Amino acid sequence: MTSGLRALYPDTLLRIAITLPGILHVEKSPAQIDVQNALNSFKVNSLGPMLLMKHLSRFLPSKSSPSFQDIQSPSEVDSSPWHLPSHAVYAMMAARVGSISDNASGGWYSYRASKASVLQLAKTFDLYLQSRGKERAIAIAMHPGTVQTDFTHDYWNGRAMLQPEESAASLLKVLCGMKNGANEGRGKCWDWKGQEVVP
Numbered sequence: 001m002t003s004g005l006r007a008l009y010p011d012t013l014l015r016i017a018i019t020l021p022g023i024l025h026v027e028k029s030p031a032q033i034d035v036q037n038a039l040n041s042f043k044v045n046s047l048g049p050m051l052l053m054k055h056l057s058r059f060l061p062s063k064s065s066p067s068f069q070d071i072q073s074p075s076e077v078d079s080s081p082w083h084l085p086s087h088a089v090y091a092m093m094a095a096r097v098g099s100i101s102d103n104a105s106g107g108w109y110s111y112r113a114s115k116a117s118v119l120q121l122a123k124t125f126d127l128y129l130q131s132r133g134k135e136r137a138i139a140i141a142m143h144p145g146t147v148q149t150d151f152t153h154d155y156w157n158g159r160a161m162l163q164p165e166e167s168a169a170s171l172l173k174v175l176c177g178m179k180n181g182a183n184e185g186r187g188k189c190w191d192w193k194g195q196e197v198v199p
């Protein structure tokens with residue numbers, strides 16, 4: 001995967017990345033846990049973002065990389081509706097139900113447990129990026145809100161949901177406003193409103 005990407009984009013630095021893998025097998029009680037479904041949830045929801053991180057990390061800027069301002073043409077700056085930060089942002093889609101502190105209703109064992117790992121991955125990857133590139137790249141996890149996609153198809157009736165475009169625009173706004181200082185938003189999980197989802 002990495003060599004194929006490098007061949008396609010030999011000199012390109014990754015500036016904004018959002019990794020999305022997520023599946024849900026509903027378990028309302030422990031008796032409903034099925035080993036193959038649970039394994040699949042951990043594969044897609046935990047290992048998926050972990051392997052994407054493994055393969056994509058080398059495309060993020062390090063201390064010696066040229067700055068984005070130096071390699072961005074004025075027309076690119078003018079045509080972008082977003083005020084892109086001067087550092088790279090690597091975001092992994094988590095879910096509020098991956099928060100242990102926020103768990104008031106239980107259920108969804110494999111989804112909750114596998115998504116909790118995404119908050120841990122974001123923190124651990126961010127520490128790596130700090131040591132490798134200081135403020136040049138940050139990692140965060142994100143919660144998109146409850147969004148009307150195939151993922152929530154079974155819950156569409158009678159529940160207020162965001163449209164995908166609305167969620168995506170809000171997430172991008174949060175992501176582009178994320179600061180890169182050691183005590184700022186990096187390494188944490190943020191929702192579409194810009195509020196922290198505590199682990």
Ligand SMILES: NC(=O)c1ccc[n+]([C@@H]2O[C@H](COP(=O)([O-])OP(=O)(O)OC[C@H]3O[C@@H](n4cnc5c(N)ncnc54)[C@H](OP(=O)(O)O)[C@@H]3O)[C@@H](O)[C@H]2O)c1
Pocket residue numbers: 020021022023044048093094095096143144145146147148149150151152
């Ligand atoms: N919708 C919500 O309300 C909601 C709430 C909280 C968190 N999330 C999270 O947001 C993310 C996007 O969800 P969505 O609502 O956009 O649902 P979706 O349309 O079902 O998207 C699911 C994503 O997971 C990928 N995926 C599924 N199975 C995979 C597999 N076996 N291997 C690799 N990738 C796989 C899909 O890739 P392809 O497109 O290539 O199939 C797609 O990018 C997920 O991580 C989900 O857990 C969603």
